[in-house]
Amino acid sequence: PSVPDTPVEIIVDLLSKAKNVAAARGDVPKELTSYLQKALDIASGLDDYLEKMTTQESQTLKMLIHMSQAKRVLEIGMFTGYGALSMAEGLPEDGCLVACELEPYLKEFAQPIFDKSPHGKKITVKTGSAMDTLKELAAAGEQFDMVFIDADKDNYINYYNFILDNNLLRIQGVICVDNSLFKAKVYLEDTTDRNGLALREFNHFVSNDPRVEQVSVCGHRELTNSDDEVFRGVKGRSILDRMRLEGKVAYVTGAGQGIGRAFAHALGEAGAKVAVVDMEQNKAEAVAKELFLKGINAISIKADISKSEDVQRMIDTIVSKWGALHIACNNAGINMNSASEDTSLEEWDQTFNVNLRGTFMCCQVCFTGCLSQNCVKVCDSGSHRDLPHPQKQLSYNTSKAGVVKLTQTLGTEWIDRGVRVNCISPGIVDTPLIHSESLRPLVQRWLSDIPAGRLAQVTDLQAAVVYLASDASDYMTGHNLVIEGGQSLW
Numbered sequence: 429p430s431v432p433d434t435p436v437e438i439i440v441d442l443l444s445k446a447k448n449v450a451a452a453r454g455d456v457p458k459e460l461t462s463y464l465q466k467a468l469d470i471a472s473g474l475d476d477y478l479e480k481m482t483t484q485e486s487q488t489l490k491m492l493i494h495m496s497q498a499k500r501v502l503e504i505g506m507f508t509g510y511g512a513l514s515m516a517e518g519l520p521e522d523g524c525l526v527a528c529e530l531e532p533y534l535k536e537f538a539q540p541i542f543d544k545s546p547h548g549k550k551i552t553v554k555t556g557s558a559m560d561t562l563k564e565l566a567a568a569g570e571q572f573d574m575v576f577i578d579a580d581k582d583n584y585i586n587y588y589n590f591i592l593d594n595n596l597l598r599i600q601g602v603i604c605v606d607n608s609l610f611k612a613k614v615y616l617e618d619t620t621d622r623n624g625l626a627l628r629e630f631n632h633f634v635s636n637d638p639r640v641e642q643v644s645v646c647g648h649r650e651l652t653n654s655d656d657e658v659f660r661g662v663k664g665r666s667i668l669d670r671m672r673l674e675g676k677v678a679y680v681t682g683a684g685q686g687i688g689r690a691f692a693h694a695l696g697e698a699g700a701k702v703a704v705v706d707m708e709q710n711k712a713e714a715v716a717k718e719l720f721l722k723g724i725n726a727i728s729i730k731a732d733i734s735k736s737e738d739v740q741r742m743i744d745t746i747v748s749k750w751g752a753l754h755i756a757c758n759n760a761g762i763n764m765n766s767a768s769e770d771t772s773l774e775e776w777d778q779t780f781n782v783n784l785r786g787t788f789m790c791c792q793v794c795f796t797g798c799l800s801q802n803c804v805k806v807c808d809s810g811s812h813r814d815l816p817h818p819q820k821q822l823s824y825n826t827s828k829a830g831v832v833k834l835t836q837t838l839g840t841e842w843i844d845r846g847v848r849v850n851c852i853s854p855g856i857v858d859t860p861l862i863h864s865e866s867l868r869p870l871v872q873r874w875l876s877d878i879p880a881g882r883l884a885q886v887t888d889l890q891a892a893v894v895y896l897a898s899d900a901s902d903y904m905t906g907h908n909l910v911i912e913g914g915q916s917l918w
């Protein structure tokens with residue numbers, strides 16, 4: 429049988445011994461035997477139960493990576509690389525893990541295992557004394573989201589201090605420490621064991637360190653006199669937190685595909701509940717399902733925004749479902765290409781009915797219907813093609829120029845009621861449509877016009893919609909945010 433190691437294993441061992449002693453004597457009261465048995469059942473069942481209910485022991489490390497959303501991890505003490513690989517599995521594709529290990533033979537052992545794993549390329553092993561490696565990393569200005577300390581216990585306190593003193597851990601990063609209970613020796617009074625005493629001192633030091641809170645760094649309070657919103661964050665929220673949309677309700681029109689779908693994902697990933705609106709019900713449903721699979725609260729609504737009754741129903745549905753509407757993302761639009769001399773009034777009317785009249789109706793219904801419920805952000809989709817452009821699409825260009833003017837007007841008129849209206853004008857977006865034979869010569873011309881050297885991907889636009897939808901952009905209104913790889917500047 430293995431030597432008891434954790435506090436629970438030691439309790440089980442001691443209770444078993446006590447039970448045996450009691451059984452060997454005839455004069456032990458039944459009550460005491462029964463209490464011993466109950467305590468033993470509880471203690472001995474715990475690890476076994478947890479193991480059965482959990483995937484694998486080391487998945488805890490992977491879970492910590494997920495929970496902290498770490499991208500850069502530092503492991504101090506690698507051993508066989510089991511923990512390193514488990515953490516690497518939890519890292520995103522561009523994540524990295526630096527593992528410090530004293531013994532070169534352990535790197536030789538672990539490297540071939542890393543090489544066989546699709547996640548192994550994220551791991552860099554640095555052999556030698558971990559303190560030397562920490563100095564090297566600090567000199568190179570490296571910073572980590574999570575540090576796992578699991579090497580020589582005497583040095584825990586030195587590693588910890590060096591990491592914090594040299595900003596090797598980013599603000600709000602996480603330090604995890606293995607063996608912090610060390611067979612209960614950290615709190616048993618008769619401890620003489622060197623490692624137990626080292627960890628006792630370490631725990632005591634950390635619990636009294638104002639730089640950290642429990643196990644998470646929360647800034648360097650009490651070490652500075654700075655106490656303004658730049659230092660602390662607005663309402664205590666750091667810039668990335670201020671772009672989070674938890675508790676917000678959003679809709680995106682034209683969200684069944686392309687840019688609208690990317691916007692719906694972006695708003696949902698940032699924390700908003702999202703109504704996916706499209707003329708085509710099956711497309712709206714498919715995107716809402718995608719969001720749902722990612723853990724985002726989403727509904728689909730079929731609506732043609734050129735019809736006032738559809739717009740009204742869309743807003744009513746959202747407000748009755750979620751009780752509020754905070755973010756209106758008016759993305760739906762149509763585009764018909766014809767030379768100006770061939771543009772029929774029907775094409776003009778159809779385009780304007782959706783792109784400009786439809787967008788206006790959405791804004792107006794949204795404003796009147798939910799202002800009292802805090803409808804604060806409206807993002808319209810303009811297009812950089814409100815600028816002169818070689819594609820023949822008069823109705824589209826003029827309607828989108830109208831959207832920019834609509835945005836400026838509403839953005840200034842409604843700001844006194846707490847509403848911000850901005851629009852995003854994407855450059856030429858890489859969609860399946862653009863790869864048609866007929867558009868190929870035009871695509872070549874566009875590419876030579878775009879300093880960025882490529883067309884826009886829908887993902888290039890996602891951060892903008894989150895920014896405009898969030899509190900971080902509160903001072904921005906009536907603005908046309910152009911994202912076109914520098915095309916209009918060339």
Ligand SMILES: C[S@@+](CC[C@H](N)C(=O)[O-])C[C@H]1O[C@@H](n2cnc3c(N)ncnc32)[C@H](O)[C@@H]1O
Nearest residue numbers: 505506507510511528529530557558578579580
């Ligand atoms: C408990 S094991 C690490 C286990 C590993 N973190 C995991 O989860 O799979 C501790 C490792 O720390 C290494 N170590 C001990 N002292 C060290 C030092 N001063 N610098 C770097 N590594 C050290 C040991 O060689 C050993 O491989």
